[in-house]
Amino acid sequence: MARMKIFNTPEEEAFESPPVFNSSERKRFFSLPLLLEDSMVNLRTPINKVCFLVVAGYFKARRKFFARQFHHTDIEYVARQIGINPSEVCIESYSKETYARHQRAILSYFGYSPFDEAAKTIIINEIAALIRVQFRPKLVLLEIIQVLTVKKIAIPSYNVLADLIVAALNSHQRTLSKIIEACLTENQRTNLDTLLEKEPSNSTEEGWRYRLTLLKKPNQSTRPAKIRANLADLGTVQTLYLDLMPVVQRLDLSYESIRYYAYSVIKAQIPQVSRRADEDRFLHLIAFIVYQTFKLNDILIDILLSAVQAAVNAAEKEQKEVYFRERDQRNQSFTTLVEQFRQNVQETLSAIRTIVADAKLNDSQKVVLIDGVLNEKSAKPAQVEQQIDEFKQSAVKIQQGQDYFALLETRSLKLQHRVAYIIRQVQFAPNCSKPALWAALCHYQQQDGNVDKSAPVDFLAEDQRAALTATDGKFRVSLYKALFFVEVAETIKSGALNLLHSEKFRSLDEYMIQKADWEANRAEYLQRARLEGFADCKATLKALEKTLDARYKETNQNLIAGNNPCLTIRADGSFHVSTPKQEEVECLSLGTFFPERKYISMLEMLATVDHATNFLDEFEHWQIKYQRARPVKKILFAGIIGYGCDIGHSKLAEISKQIDDGELDNAVNWYFSLQNVQGANDRILRLTNRMSLPNIYRNQSDVLHTSSDGQKIEVAVDSLNANYSYKYLGKDKGVSVVTFIDMRDLMWHSTVISSAEREAAYVIDGLMHNDVIKSDIHSTDTHGYSEVIFASTYLLDFEFAPRIKGVSRQQLYAFKHRKHYEEQGYLILPDHYIRENYFEDQWDDVLRFIATIRLKVTTASQLFKRLNSYSKQHPLYRALKEFGKIPKTLFILKYCDDLQFRQAIEKQLNKVEGSNKFSKAVSFGHNQEFIQSEKEDQEIAEACRRLIKNAAVCWNYLYLSQELASEKNEERRAELIEAIRNGSVATWKHFNLHGEFDFSDERMVDSMGLAVPKNPDWKSD
Known part of the structure; x- marks a missing residue:
């Protein structure tokens, strides 16, 4: 049987080959410390001296040895550096014994251990632990490389690590199969296999559909009939789930593993599932049941929250209308x-x-x-x-x-049709922090929603309780239910009420690194999360106090000395800061240097960039052991264009030549996962990132400025991810696409969120997607800013530089009292004192929260959504917010003092606006609307659109680099450089994004056989 491919062939070759350095990297890695050069003194021959230093440089860069492989340019460079003629260095004379001795010396110097049996045992245990929580072999391999680096163990060959991972996967699979075989009863096996049988259905011509097929796709609509269908599905899967609970607990699958097995079922046809071996089939079906139970619960709660909010908004709106x-x-x-x-x-x-x-x-x-x-x-x-x-x-x-109560009461019946059965059927966690509401909820469920005047009312406010009795003394049941639904929704959003079977609506602590695990391994977690420097709260605050004092001093001295004319102090003591626009440089438009008479088709552009990057290699089959050939390139290109341009794959196959509808559907189903499309984007970014031309946009060679912003886009279908945004979308529902871009126009991350959500919760997600682009300074507008984000970015070692609306109205903070700064004659003064007691007691939980983000245990957005939903008095929220006031004050003081800094922020945020215009040009297929209902499908479409944009930017850089290299006229070359520096490579006018028109004679033939009727009757009776 063929070995499972974890890295593809180019990746494996790159892993096993010495790093390819550019000139600056060569200087960095081959400039070794004196202590290591001392080890070279004892080496007798030029060959040994040169090879020793090259091997040491390679190890310094990659923490790995490369079996006596060398790049000739590196040998020449090192030889010249130590005064040896490169021609004297014969690599073939470098013996294995000498190489082994050099390895031991290099390991000793860097404090590393060899990958011996002891190290192998450690890594086997690490792999086993990772397999239980992360089922993707490639991610396991990348994580193990990080573990080896942290533990200071030399990285072995690809085959060694791949074999260990495959062995662990197979062992884990055997363990799961044994649990299934031992724990699954005959009745449970029968119930699971029943899902693979057909049952009557009105939605197909033959009248029969597989039960499993009917359960695959929950409805995204808030119409009562669709909600009832979801509730029926939940009843089916949750009954099976509760029956299988002992087996599920024994399997102890991570959510990632559950999702992997479940999607293998969702994507597969029923016969493909049926053909699996018994234990394997049951494992997949159990995971499907668990996944769908969680998903349906989450969807139904989303519907509840949406329906309640709609009712409240409608009542409040009518109340205002009646009042006026x-x-x-x-x-x-x-x-x-x-x-x-x-x-x-x-x-x-x-x-x-x-x-x-x-x-x-x-x-x-x-x-x-x-x-x-x-x-x-x-x-x-x-x-x-x-x-x-x-x-x-x-x-x-x-x-x-x-x-308001009367208006809410009139909407109660409509609301009951949507949420009453949801509250009756969903199982809530008993650890509700509002006992009065929990009593009312239990009463409602026990009475099957039939409530009367004996129903608990302690959870209501006094005026609400008073309103429940009508003027004739009767109990207003409809009003009670409406108020009860509103309170349930608010309590879920606040985090006080959680679900038993859910992925989205659990308590905050369940998403973080487990407290017991953290306390037992705190030092290791801090090291892996690079938080050792913040381990001591008092030391951290002492350093920040010095930094903040220095910042107040510098800003005020520049103001008093007249060095900052853009900063003025008003009569009331507040300040005003202005930001004049940067002077425009007169130069040729960058567009004039691109092909004038030739439009480059989108397909040609994608194919050219794939030839340079092999980004299509990232499109791997969903099933990790699938070994067949991937679809041909044109099919994958069609999938990218169908998603990215919002054409739709069926329509694209219909209007295209040489594209088979079945092949395209199969490719989209099995190969277009969000992870694959993100990997393809990263492959393009990796090439562009290594090119020298993009660095023309950097102000400093070692600082990369990035930004993010949202763009509102309508959704053409029912979607719970969509919401109203009257300012941008009018009466239609839509989403917000948050795009992350750097100063070189490289778009490294994007996400699709509800248009009603703030973008701030998603800023950290983009910054943590840093496999290729590593941000140093990140800017957003006001929607992307909060003090909690300031705290998190500071602890994660990013400089956060938002454009805050009304920055002069923001409060400034200090560790010392205001009087201390007044006595020094300062004009920019703190408004409040930092309350250190707010976060000193919570410091360990703050570090655990940040480590959870850094180690990617949970996405930052998931943590922030749960944290932000809690009461503002939640100790962790309060601690992060109070700590965030320190870096926020540091930023505002720098912002006021540094004109170039402010201008750089403005310029970088303009990059996102340009990217949003590019998105509109690419998304031409469906009136610039999403045609996908589920959030993940929307994100795949957005990632494909970003892939097209990144490919266009990469093509532009390749073209401009070629033009610069071939241009012999120095004046023309200087004009081109100036045009690039003052223009944007995110330009698309020279690309044909819309395809080609066919004016051939055969296309002018009527294919439908239409004829004009003799007596057209257009009038109605």
Whole structure:
């Protein structure tokens, strides 16, 4: 049987070959310390001296030995550096024994151990642990290389590591099969195999469909019929899941492994599943049941949250409309009331004054006359009192929200049709931090949603409880249910109520490195996460205090000395900072240097870049042991274009030549995973990153400035990932595509989020996707900023530089009191004091949170979404927010003081806007709308669109590099360099993105046989 391929052939060759250095890298890695050069003194021959230094340089770069392989350019460089004639160095004379001795010396110097039996045992255990949580062999291999580096063990050959991983995979598979064989009862086996049988269905012509097929794709719609279908599916899979729970617990599969097996079922046809060996088939079906149970629970809760929010928004909107509609009536009533008051009171008082002033009357007569006046006016005050009562009732009604409760009650039935059965059927975790709501939830589920006045109401506010009793004394059941649904939704969003069977709605602590594991291995986790420098909270704060003091001093000194004319102090003590635009450089447009009379087709551009990068090699079959040949290149290109241009694969196959519909469907199904498309993007970026021309955009050779921003895009189908954004999408639902780009126009990451979500939670995700592009400074607009993000980026060693709207209104902080800085004559002063006690007690959890992100145990966005949903008084949230005020203040002080820094931020954010325009040009197939319903499919489409853009940028760099190399005219060459420096390579006008038109005679023949009717009847009866 063929060995499983973990690395493809080019990757394996690159792994087993010495690194290829450019000139700067050669200087870096072959400039060895004096201590190592001392070891060379004892070497007698020129060959040994040169080879020793080259081997040491290779090891320094890759922590690996390369079996006496050398690049001739490296031999020449090192020989010249130590005064040896390169012609005297004969590699063939470098013996194995000498090489082995040199290896031991190099290992000793760098403090590394050889990969011996002891090391092998350690790595076998590490691989076994990784296999349990990460089923992709390639990711396991990459992680093991990192483990070897951290543990200072020399990296062995590819075959050694690959064989260990394959052996561990096979062993793990055998263990799972034994558990299945031992634990699965005959009844459970029968129930699982029943999924592979057909049952009646109205959706097919033959009237029968496999049960498993019916369970594969949950509905994304919020229509009641679709919700009921999801609930029915949940009933089926959750019943099986609960029955299989003991087996699931024994298998102890990670979510990644569950997803791998489940998708193998979802992507496969039923006969392919049926043909698997018994234990293997049952393992896949069990994983499918677990995955679909979690997914359906998550989808139903998303529907609940969406439906409740829609009801609340509608009620609040109508309440406002009613209020403004009745405003004129209230104003008129008030005016009438005041006028009647005036007339009644003034006339009565005037008559009484006349009587009192009459000297002819005695006191008794006056009393009788006054009483008569009051009795005469008695009817009118009754009308006034009635109007006062009505006005008072209206005010109370507005104040107590009675209009809102009534409006919410009218929407209760519609809401019940969508969420009542969800709350009854979903299983919630009992560790709810709101006991009153938990009691109401249990009561609701026990009563099957049939509630009356005995239902618990302690979870409601006082005014809500009061509103439950109608004026006739009846209990308002519909209002109770609506308020109950709203409170359940809010409690889920706040993290106080979680689900038992879910991936999205669990407690925050479940997503982080387990506390017991952290406490037992804290030092190792800190080392692997590169957080040793922050291990001591007090030392960290002491260093930051010095840095912050120095920053206040520098900013204020420049202001006082007049070195910062863009920063001014207002009369109230606040500051204002202006950012003048950079002066435009007069130069030729970069577009003039690209082909003028020839448009490059998208297919040619992709094929050219693939020839240079082999990015199609990243499209691997979903099943890791699949050994057949991958689809031909044109099929994969068609898949990329179908996704990236939003054409759709069926339509693309129909309108294209030499593309088979079946082959394309099969390729898209099995080869187009998000991981594969991201890998293809990385392959292109890796080549572009190594080119010298892109570095023309760097201000400093060792600093890479990046940015991210969102673009709102409509979704043409039902999708729970879509939401309303009236400012950008009007009445339609859509998503936000967040794109990450560097100063060289390389787009290394993108994600698709709901248009209602803030982008800040996803900033760290992009920065952690740093296999190729490693950001030094990252900028966003205000939507991507928060103090928690400032804290996280600082601890992850990124400089965060957002463009904050109204930066002068932001609060500044310091460790010392404001008076300390006032005494030094500073004008830019702190507003508040850093409360160190907020994060000192939580410091260990802060480090555990950051280590979870750095080690990619959980995505940062998942952690932030759960953390942000909690109460703002959550200790970890409060600690991160308070700590984040320190780097935020450092940033604002630098931002105010450094004009070039501000201009660089503006320029970098403009890069994202250019990328968004490029996206619109590429996405022409469906009115620039997503045609996928599920978030992952939307992200695959977006990754393909980004792949097309990255390929275009790479093609442009290749073309411009060739033009520069071939240009002999120095003046013309200088013009080209200036055009590149002041232009953008993210340009596409010379590409034909839309395909070619066929004007051949055969295309002008009517294929439908249409004819004009003799008597066209266009009128309706």
